[in-house]
Amino acid sequence: MSHQLRRYLSKHYGHVVDRRTALKIPLYLAAGAALTRLPLASAAAPRWSADRANAWYAKQGWLLGANYVTSNAVNQIEMFQAGTYDPHRIAGELSVAKRIGMNTMRVFLHDQLWATDQAGFSSRLSQFVTIAASHNIKPLFVLFDSCWDPRPNAGRQRPPIKGVHNSGWVQGPGAQRLQDPAYTRVLQSYVTGVVGQFANDPRVLGWDVWNEPDNPAKDYSEVESTDKQELVAAFLPHVFQWVRAARPVQPLTSGVWQGHWRDPGGRSEIASVQLEHSDIISFHSYGDPSEFEARIDELTGLGRPIICTEYLARNLGSTVEGILPVAKRRNVGAYNWGFVAGKTQTYLPWDSWQQPYTELPQRWFSDLIHPDGRAHDDDEIRFIQKLAGVARPA
Template sequence: MKQRWSSAQVQAWYQDQGWLCGFNYLPSTAVNWTDIWQQETFDALTIERELGWAADAGYNTLRINLPFIVWEHDRDGLMARIDHFLRIADSHGFSTMLTLMDDCGFSGDEPYLGPQKSPVPGKHNSQAAASPGRDNVCNRDSWPRIERYIRDVIRQFRHDKRVLLWDLYNEPGNRGIFATGTEEVLYDEKLETFAHELMELAFRWAREEDPDQPLTVCAWRLPPEEKGERFYQHPLDQTALALSDVISYHAYTNTARMTAIIQQLQQLGRPIFCTEWLARHVGSTIEEQLPLMYMAKVAPYQWGLVRGKTQTWLPWPVLMKESTDYCRLWFHDVFEENGIPFSRKEIDLMRNLREISSSTRA
C-alpha cells in the first residue's frame, strides 16, 4: 500500500483496535531518548516493572521515540533492544507507537552518545535530545543517512503486530518553549523549512516500505486563545494532517478548547489520536478530558508515566514563575517512583472506562 489509506480502510482498522488509552513512555531512570536506547543504559528491569503498573491501571498502548544517533552507532544492538522492548510491552498487553524523528531538543545540545548529562535541578525535561538533531535536519547531505534509518527500522518491523502505528516525526520545527522559558513558542524558520521538506520525504520513504501499520505526524501548534478557535493552521501542520493516515495532534489546553479541537478534527473523517496531552496546571486533567476523549472515540496518549529524571511532574518554565503548588500538583506523570499513583481517583477513572469499553465491545 503506497498511497494514503482511504478513510474507509483506516476507520475499519481503528474499529478493530477497540478503545486505545495510552501514554508517552520514558522509564524513570532515563533522562532522554538516547538514554533509554543505548546498550549501557537500556534498563529492562525498570521497563518491566513500570509497564506492569501501567497495565494494572488500565492502559493498553504506549508511544515511544527512537534515536537516530544510536542507530548510526549500533544498528544491530538498537534493533535487538527495540524487539526486547516490544516483547516486554506486548507481555503486558500494550501495542506500541514508534516515533522515528523528533525536533524537541530542549536541552540546547545536539544529540550525543555516552553518559547523558544529569537533569538540571528544578527544570522540566532539561536534557531532552532531538533526533536526528537540528544539524542533520538542516543539512541535506545528511538526508540519505536519515532515509536509510527510516527505511531500515520500518522494514524491520513493518509486519510486526506489536507495532500499532508509525509516528514519523514528533513536533517538526519545535525549538521553543521549554528551552527558553518564554510564554510563546519560538519558531526557528530555518529548521521549519527543512523539517517541512524532510517530513514530506519521510512519508514517501515510509510508504515505499509498505508497512502493515498506518502512518502519522502530529499537528501541534495551537494559537493563543485570544486569536480564535481555528487550530493547527500552520502550513507544516496542514501538510501533516493531509498526509497522515490517522489524525494525530498535541493539545495541552483547557477542556473547552480540547472539545473545540476534537470537533474541528472530526470533520476530517479519520481516526483521531491525541498523542500528547495532560498538563494539570493549565486545566488539561484526566478527570475532565479522559472521559471526553473516550466519548469522542479519540485515542489519548498523555505525557509521562512515572516521575523520574525527565522531571516532567514540574511545570514548564513559564509556569514555574506563576505557580507555587507544583509539589502538591504534578504537571505530567501519574506514578511515583515506587508505583504509588499521584491520584487514585485518576487511576480508578481509567479502570472504570476500561471496564466500560470492554463490556461494550463484548
C-alpha cells in the same frame, strides 16, 4: 528538486536554482539538495483511504496510554542505548500500565541510536516490543522530534537540571544534522530500517513520523528557528515516503499542535503536510475539556480516526478526570504526557524553564506514578481503571 526546497530557495535567494547551484550555497541548503538526490520511493505504498483507516481503528478498541520514558532515562537516547537500557525496569513499569488499564504507549526513538549502534539498537527495540506485548501494550513509535535541545549526541547524557521540566530532552535529528548532506542517507536508513523491522508486526500500533515538526524550539547553531522550520518542511514529505517505502501494516501520523492548522486557508506548510499525509489524525492539547473537545470538532470533518497523543497539564485544566471522559465519548484515543516520574522531571510545570523549582509541587504537572509503582493520586488511577473497564488491583 522538491517543491518545498524550490520555495525555500526562491524565498531566500530571489530565484529558483538548480541542484548544482544549491550545492554551492550554505550547507543547510546543501542538505536540502541531498534530499533531491534521494528517490521518493516510487514503490512506496499510497496513503491509506479513510475507509481503511476507520476499519483499522474500529479493530483497536479505545486506545488508552501515555508517553513513556523509563524513570531512569533523561531522554529517548538514554532509554534505548547500551548501558542505560533497562529491560527489567521496562517490564515492571509496563506491568503497572497494564493494571491501570492502558493498552498502548507512545515511545520516542532517535536516529543517533541507529547511527552509532544499528545492531544493538535493533536488538533492544525488538526486546522492548516483546516486553510490551507480554503486557498487551502496543507501542506507537515516534521517529523524529523538533523539541528541546537541537544538538543531540549518543553516549553519556548530561544529567537533568535540578528543578527544571524535561531539561535533558533532545531533538532528533536536530538542526545541525539536518544541515549535513552526508547524514541524510543515515536518516533514510534509520527510517526504513526501523520501520522495516516491524513492518508486518501486529504488536506495533503505528508510526508517529515527526513530533511537533513546526515547534520553534531554541536553536544553538547558526540556523535560525524559522530556517530550521523551512528545512523540516522540505524533509517531512520525504520522511513520510521513507516510512511508506517499508510498506508497514500500521498507519502513519504526525500530530498537529498549534491553532494554525485549523483554517485550511491559513494553515502552515508543515501542518498541511502532516494532515495530508497522515493515515490517522493526531493532535496535542493541553487545554481544558472544552478546548479539547473543540479541537476534536475541528478535526472530525477530515473523516479519519483521531487520537490525542499529548495531554495532561493539571495546573492548566488538562486533567485525567476532565479529558478522558470526553475522549472516550468521542472515541478518540488518548495518551497523557508522562507515565512514570523520573529523570525527565515532567511532574514540574513548564514555568520551571524560567524559574527552577526548589521543591516538588504537591500536585504534579504531568506523570501518573512514582518509580516504585505508587500512584501520584489514587483516585485518579481508580478513575482511569473505571473508564478502561479493568478490575481494581488489590
